Amino acid sequence: MPTLFEGGPDPLVTDSFMDRVEKYINAINLVIDKLKIILTTYNFVGDAEIWWKTVSHTHNLDTITYDTFKKLYYEKYFSAPKRRELKKEFDGLRQGNMTVTEYENIFTSLLRFTPGIANDEEGKIEKFVDGLDLTIRPIVAASEPTDYAKAMRKALVVEVESKDSKAIRESYRHNKSTGVFSEGQSSKKQNYE
Incomplete structure (x- = not known):
């Protein structure tokens, strides 16, 4: 019930x-x-x-x-004014600081207020991709997803890879500034000693 x-x-x-x-x-x-x-x-x-x-x-x-x-x-x-307000919210929806999952949850909950897009797979993909963060959007768009589920999966993969790459870069910068490197890594400073 x-x-x-x-x-x-x-x-x-x-x-x-x-x-x-x-x-x-x-x-x-x-x-x-x-x-x-x-x-x-x-x-x-x-x-x-x-x-x-x-x-x-x-x-x-x-x-x-x-x-x-x-x-x-x-x-x-x-009421109709509330539906229009939610449609405006959907039209302006961007990922911003949200994770892809958080963005997708809001996207899906607001999608029902735009039946034109909700019933058009291509339009739905385009709107979802356009709202993604600038670090994720080009990669997902370049993959030319043919359905919404593929666009979502690609965005999740890109988000994870992006976070992993960022963590590696930050670790490298930290190690370079402190002179501490893990096995197999060296700095120019260490090479000349």
Whole structure:
């Protein structure tokens, strides 16, 4: 069963709740609209439960369709201005100081608000790659990934390799400045002694 839904201002929680409910509805192959509504509203508590009681007094629950119910639900808890705001956030999304995994998690959670890109594999790859850090982006783009999963895997590999290379360079600089080298390494200073 889906978790309880209290309502509130977070559109991601609103959308996530409905996704879980619909996943459950599909899993049990529920097709009757009235039962879908009962199942969904059974999980309402707090503000959501109060809202639903109000709606149930103004709508005929015997004839309301599940699509109408969802429309009312999204109008209340996921308004068009909130969707536009999240789309703007997605449009401006950049990896910045995040890891590739953190960036990808936010990318994926915001992607649903841009159906044009979400339904277009090429556009999705392009947007993901364009938002990557400048040290990762050119390598991933040059690999010309043909699907989103390949772009993500390549970005993760490049991130790990980049961190390893940076650690090696920093270790070398530190050793060079202190004159301490591991076996097999030497400095010009040591070669002339």
